[in-house]
Each structure stands twice: as structure tokens, then as C-alpha cells.
Amino acid sequence: MTTQQIADRLVALCRNGQMLEAEQELFADDVKSIEPAHSPAKSATGKIAVLEKGKAFAASIEQRHSGAISDPVVGGNYFSISMQLDATFKGAGRMVMDEICLYEVRDGKIISEQFFF
Numbered sequence: 001m002t003t004q005q006i007a008d009r010l011v012a013l014c015r016n017g018q019m020l021e022a023e024q025e026l027f028a029d030d031v032k033s034i035e036p037a038h039s040p041a042k043s044a045t046g047k048i049a050v051l052e053k054g055k056a057f058a059a060s061i062e063q064r065h066s067g068a069i070s071d072p073v074v075g076g077n078y079f080s081i082s083m084q085l086d087a088t089f090k091g092a093g094r095m096v097m098d099e100i101c102l103y104e105v106r107d108g109k110i111i112s113e114q115f116f117f
Contacts, residue, residue: 003105007072007079010103010110014069014083020054023047028109035115050113063088077105 001009006026013022024047033050035043044053065086072079080102088094099117103110 001108003077003079004072004074006105006108006110007074007081007103011069011072011081020051020058023051023054026110028106028111031110032112033114034112036117039115039117060089060092061087062090065094079103079105 010022010026013019013025027047027050029047030045031047031050033044033053035041041053041057044050065088067083067085067087069084070082072081080100083097083099083101085097086094087097097117099115102114102116104112
């Protein structure tokens with residue numbers, strides 16, 4: 001798959017509420033998930049650790065109010081999307097998350113994801 005095809009597939013799955021399926025299908029075994037220093041979530045390395053991180057995030061959502069994912073912007077082996085999520089989180093209340101997600105692709109798989117918010 002090309003970077004554009006991977007980007008389009010990730011967006012389609014995420015828009016359909018299938019983020020964990022997207023990670024399982026599109027991420028390399030040695031993928032890195034990089035969070036900013038101020039994030040309550042920790043960075044993770046390796047597909048299993050990243051999948052667990054994703055499951056923990058999904059489990060922290062008490063109620064989803066709305067969300068949006070932009071079309072991808074592709075440049076070489078990289079693509080970015082913006083994501084917005086309005087949700088009530090367990091123990092933290094309602095908040096709106098607005099972030100840029102940057103992905104790197106190699107050999108037909110996502111090898112890194114990095115979040116900016």
C-alpha cells in the first residue's frame with residue numbers, strides 16, 4: 001500500500017469508530033506512539049503496547065458527544081490528520097480534544113504516530 005492508501009484507510013476506519021482495527025491492520029510490529037510531555041497518556045513502543053494504550057484510552061471515555069477527523073495531507077512517507085473529540089471522560093469530566101496527528105510510513109505500514117495538542 002502507498003502512503004496515500006494507508007492514510008485513506010486509517011481515516012476511513014477511524015471515521016467508522018474502528019481505531020483499534022486500524023492499529024491492528026496498519027501498524028508495524030515496532031510502531032512508536034509519541035505523546036507530548038504534558039499528555040496524561042504515556043508514549044509506547046511496539047504494536048502490543050500501542051494497542052493496549054488505545055484500549056485504555058477508549059475505556060476512559062464515559063460518553064462521546066461528537067468528533068471529527070480531517071482528510072489526510074500526504075507528503076512523501078508522512079501524512080497528517082486533525083482530530084477533534086468532544087467526550088466525557090471517567091473521573092475527568094467533559095472536554096474537547098483538538099489535535100494534529102503525524103504518521104510515518106515504511107514498507108506499507110505505519111511505523112510512528114505522534115500527537116500534538
